[in-house]
Amino acid sequence: LLRLPDELGRLKVLVTLDVSVNRLSALPSTLGFCDTLVTLNAAENPLEDPPVGEFSKGIQQLKWYLRNRYHIIERGM
Numbered sequence: 001l002l003r004l005p006d007e008l009g010r011l012k013v014l015v016t017l018d019v020s021v022n023r024l025s026a027l028p029s030t031l032g033f034c035d036t037l038v039t040l041n042a043a044e045n046p047l048e049d050p051p052v053g054e055f056s057k058g059i060q061q062l063k064w065y066l067r068n069r070y071h072i073i074e075r076g077m
Contacts, residue, residue, distance in 0.1 A: 006030045020044050029073060032066030 001022040008014065009030025016039040017031075024045040031037065038059060054065050 004028050004031075009033045012036065015039065017041070025049070027066065029066045029070035032063040032068075032070055034063070037063065 001019060001024060004019065004024065004027060006028045007030070008017070008028055009032065011034060014034050014037050017037060018039075018041040020041045020043040022045050024042065024047060026047065026049040027042065031040070040055075040059060040062065042055070049069070050062060050065050054062050
């Protein structure tokens with residue numbers, strides 16, 4: 001996979017997402033709004049955004065980062 005669709009963040013019952021071992025450089029910022037997401041594995045991807053350090057802070061911090069990125073990109077904030 002090179003890219004994930006923005007619609008992933010709109011899934012109402014997404015609990016676990018494993019996109020490890022792909023060629024993703026970014027995760028969609030809409031994942032930050034996926035309230036049910038508790039496990040995200042994106043290991044072994046050349047991720048630039050979010051930075052790898054965000055993953056070590058836990059899923060809630062990672063979703064916070066993605067939500068903030070969404071507001072910056074989509075709303076110019």
